[in-house]
Amino acid sequence: MDNRQKEINNYKDYKYGFSTDIENIQAPKGLNENVIKFISNIKKEPEWMLEFRLKAFERFKVLKEPDWQKPKFPKIDYQDLYYYSAPKSMKDKPKSLDELDPKLLETYKKLGIPLQEQARLNGIAVDAVFDSVSVATTFKDELTKQGIIFCPISEAIQNHPELVKKYLGSVIPTSDHFFATLNSAVFTDGSFVYIPEGVRCPMELSTYFRINASNTGQFERTLIIADKGSYVSYLEGCTAPMRDENQLHAANVELVALDDAEIKYSTVQNWYPGDKDGKGGIYNFVTKRGLCKGKNSKISWTQVETGSAITWKYPSCILKGDNSVGEFYSIAITNNHQKADTGTKMIHLGKNTKSKIISKGISAGSSDMTYRGLVDISSKAKNSTNYTQCDSLLMGNKCGAHTVPYIKNKNSESNIAHEATTSKISEEQLHYCQQRGLNPEEAVGLIVNGFCKEVLQQLPMEFAVEAQKLVGISLEGSVG
Amino acid sequence: MKEQLQKDFDKSIKNLSLSQKDIEIKKFCLDNFIDKGFPNKKEEDWKFSDLNQIIKNNIGELSFYNDQTSTNKVDTSVFVDGLEHNKIVFINGRIEKIDFEYEKKDQIEIIDESETINEFENSNSLSDLNNAFTNKCFKILVKKGYQLVKPLIIYHTTNSKIWSKNINLRLNFELDKESSLRLIDLFNDTSEKNFLNIFYNFELKENSVLKNYKVDKFENKNIKYSFNNIDQDKNSVSETFFLSSGSNFSKNEINCNLKGVYASAFVNGVFSLNNDKHHEIRSVINHLTENTKSYQLIKSVLDENSKAVYQGKIFVNSNAQKTDGYQLSKAILLNKESEFNAKPELEIYADDVKCSHGSASGSLNEDSIFYLMSRGLSYQQSIDLLINGFLLDVVEKITDSEIKNLIKNMIGIRE
Numbered sequence: 001m002d003n004r005q006k007e008i009n010n011y012k013d014y015k016y017g018f019s020t021d022i023e024n025i026q027a028p029k030g031l032n033e034n035v036i037k038f039i040s041n042i043k044k045e046p047e048w049m050l051e052f053r054l055k056a057f058e059r060f061k062v063l064k065e066p067d068w069q070k071p072k073f074p075k076i077d078y079q080d081l082y083y084y085s086a087p088k089s090m091k092d093k094p095k096s097l098d099e100l101d102p103k104l105l106e107t108y109k110k111l112g113i114p115l116q117e118q119a120r121l122n123g124i125a126v127d128a129v130f131d132s133v134s135v136a137t138t139f140k141d142e143l144t145k146q147g148i149i150f151c152p153i154s155e156a157i158q159n160h161p162e163l164v165k166k167y168l169g170s171v172i173p174t175s176d177h178f179f180a181t182l183n184s185a186v187f188t189d190g191s192f193v194y195i196p197e198g199v200r201c202p203m204e205l206s207t208y209f210r211i212n213a214s215n216t217g218q219f220e221r222t223l224i225i226a227d228k229g230s231y232v233s234y235l236e237g238c239t240a241p242m243r244d245e246n247q248l249h250a251a252n253v254e255l256v257a258l259d260d261a262e263i264k265y266s267t268v269q270n271w272y273p274g275d276k277d278g279k280g281g282i283y284n285f286v287t288k289r290g291l292c293k294g295k296n297s298k299i300s301w302t303q304v305e306t307g308s309a310i311t312w313k314y315p316s317c318i319l320k321g322d323n324s325v326g327e328f329y330s331i332a333i334t335n336n337h338q339k340a341d342t343g344t345k346m347i348h349l350g351k352n353t354k355s356k357i358i359s360k361g362i363s364a365g366s367s368d369m370t371y372r373g374l375v376d377i378s379s380k381a382k383n384s385t386n387y388t389q390c391d392s393l394l395m396g397n398k399c400g401a402h403t404v405p406y407i408k409n410k411n412s413e414s415n416i417a418h419e420a421t422t423s424k425i426s427e428e429q430l431h432y433c434q435q436r437g438l439n440p441e442e443a444v445g446l447i448v449n450g451f452c453k454e455v456l457q458q459l460p461m462e463f464a465v466e467a468q469k470l471v472g473i474s475l476e477g478s479v480g
Numbered sequence: 481m482k483e484q485l486q487k488d489f490d491k492s493i494k495n496l497s498l499s500q501k502d503i504e505i506k507k508f509c510l511d512n513f514i515d516k517g518f519p520n521k522k523e524e525d526w527k528f529s530d531l532n533q534i535i536k537n538n539i540g541e542l543s544f545y546n547d548q549t550s551t552n553k554v555d556t557s558v559f560v561d562g563l564e565h566n567k568i569v570f571i572n573g574r575i576e577k578i579d580f581e582y583e584k585k586d587q588i589e590i591i592d593e594s595e596t597i598n599e600f601e602n603s604n605s606l607s608d609l610n611n612a613f614t615n616k617c618f619k620i621l622v623k624k625g626y627q628l629v630k631p632l633i634i635y636h637t638t639n640s641k642i643w644s645k646n647i648n649l650r651l652n653f654e655l656d657k658e659s660s661l662r663l664i665d666l667f668n669d670t671s672e673k674n675f676l677n678i679f680y681n682f683e684l685k686e687n688s689v690l691k692n693y694k695v696d697k698f699e700n701k702n703i704k705y706s707f708n709n710i711d712q713d714k715n716s717v718s719e720t721f722f723l724s725s726g727s728n729f730s731k732n733e734i735n736c737n738l739k740g741v742y743a744s745a746f747v748n749g750v751f752s753l754n755n756d757k758h759h760e761i762r763s764v765i766n767h768l769t770e771n772t773k774s775y776q777l778i779k780s781v782l783d784e785n786s787k788a789v790y791q792g793k794i795f796v797n798s799n800a801q802k803t804d805g806y807q808l809s810k811a812i813l814l815n816k817e818s819e820f821n822a823k824p825e826l827e828i829y830a831d832d833v834k835c836s837h838g839s840a841s842g843s844l845n846e847d848s849i850f851y852l853m854s855r856g857l858s859y860q861q862s863i864d865l866l867i868n869g870f871l872l873d874v875v876e877k878i879t880d881s882e883i884k885n886l887i888k889n890m891i892g893i894r895e
Contacts, residue, residue: 068524379816379817379819392826392828394828394830394831394833395831396831397798397799397801397829397830397831397832398798399829399831400827400828400829401826401828402825402826402827402828403824403825403826403837404823404825404826405822405823405824405825405839406527406821406822406823407820407821407822407823407824407839407841408819408820408821409811409813409819409820409821409841409842410819411813411816412813412814412815412816412818412842412843413816413843414842414843415840415841415842415843416839416840416841416842417838417839417840418822418824418837418838418839418840419836419837419838420824420826420836420837420838421835421836422826422828422833422834422835422836423833423834423835424831424832424833
């Protein structure tokens, strides 16, 4: 353990940069029908699930990797990846936390994730996904009492096939874009949440994702269904060890909100961003989409993106139900050689639908930040409104900040307003803070936190504190 | 279409006395165009329109050969009254008249540049088409320190002699140090179903001033594409104004390179559309050095099934510190079927800049209408007054008072 500790000290800047020596079971390298059958088989999936995967794979074969994005990356060899990796001890799933591999628990302890029972104080139910499998879910009993289902999606496929069958692929179909289709074919695990009619979920639900094994792609799939009149707040956190090669993370997240339901989805994404010279790091190509299916439903995305070598994702809302509301709050911070191309899509289909987009981008070092968004008000979406604000902050003249909004208005009774600014931290602000005794780095941290406040406010308490610290850490070394 | 292009190309080459080398260059451009075809939605800059489809729907079969051996009679009735001006007259794409009667003859030079081809950044396959088929290209050089006394109006006239034709034309302008030019492009079409493809190249030297007003006001069933490339040196100023209203389809593109310090570019535009029309403006302003400035304001009033698109981009190079870039697009949708799409884009690599954009679209404010009606105006009068005020804002940005009045009269805007 001493050596490992030393290693960690070497890489102080990314405190989650350790890997854990746990024996893994892996699928054969490469992507083909046999691997998909292997995954399906090891998960003991029913026939319809395998069909779902194979259908997606058929489609995947004819799709081409998209190349319109701003951050370019070397071609990924999809045959050179492991599509399934699981801790060996998980083969026979432990019944309780005590049976978990102590090393796993140690890993989560390092991550600061409260899996143990004393975590009750925190009041957060956690589902932890290690490489490809969900390893532990806490607070199950309490949730079950209310009829809430919160479990790994592989379990849900076994125990609640009627729900999974009905909603899986209903927001992100198997015929979607390249990475989403890849996920549909090979997804391994993820969280499943169902909130029954009229229930307000009593605690925050949370998932921690961790990529541990090398050369593995992580493909998790999350499905959240909020039935009529229910409410849920869901948190997601991610970390990965430091490795020289790039790793692929292509997850799919589907949200469905029925009549009067509300889903709040918060992400603090802190995958390994690569070292100072841009070596290594995670490719975070995630598809997140929410469907406001019912009347008066609401979906709210909040994201703090500080990690990953390349972040490429657009959490979207399809506002199908009348009077539905979509919100998107985002902070994206890039430093060193990180690249981010992120934003949202708000598709207004129902009447009186409203959407709000607040995006704050900060780029430092030699990084590149792009906000790319779509607001589309269809001809039937009478009386809809959208408000978009995207601000960028630049630090240094080697970085870039870009704004690429697409605004489509096909309805004369609807209003769209869009604003964007790009600026830097003014000398006066810095001077003022330093005069009061802050050092330059603290001053920048304070100003940036103020710049991001609108978004940080949207995060649940526990996360807000973490996110605020993260904002400071991510920008270390970018001043002066 | 390929055979048609080849056949028409051979025909037009025959009528021109070109050197072997020129023919080869033109042939090369033609092959390029055949290879790429008309721009379509797969290209980012044409995201909202498929030119192939538009040509098919509005024109049908397009032919590219233009018989330019015989002269056309210049119809003086189209000339603007009450404003003394110099003239260049294009009829059906053929230059019929160049007249700088109000200017000192030795200060303006007209150079035949038919042999050169233009290559622009941020352009598309239409520049290849243009290069392959234009037969004459002139460069108008305004000499050092000379400021034209009267504005120059370029009349783009088409008459009913042509049908389903592609007309390509090209002009180059060079404004030497301390010179200035006011230029109005006036479109006047009595023809139908033609496709005009126009490329202008402007070279602005130190301290020169260019004002370009493109007026497409009169109802017609043609489709138009126009590309302005402007290269700006130190302390030069360019002002571009679009009135986009008359044609069935029109796309105005402007690519402006601010290469010298303190150079500034202003782009203003009005879309006033009805009747299934589809118009676009796309602007790219490249801030390539320090202390440059750009300002863009586009306003649209859309009625009856019409569609307007504004794609604006501000690019700031990493050494273009102290850049000031601004972009605003506003649209009023009067009819349920009308549509406004915008893509205001910022691409910034320098940190000490002030760049912002805004975009808003929606219906007329009910409260404003109510207010005016409570003062005794009818519903229609109130709407007209509000639209008048909405558009006046852009027209007021025109810095030349003579031309401002001319354009105000054309749109029917009161103060």
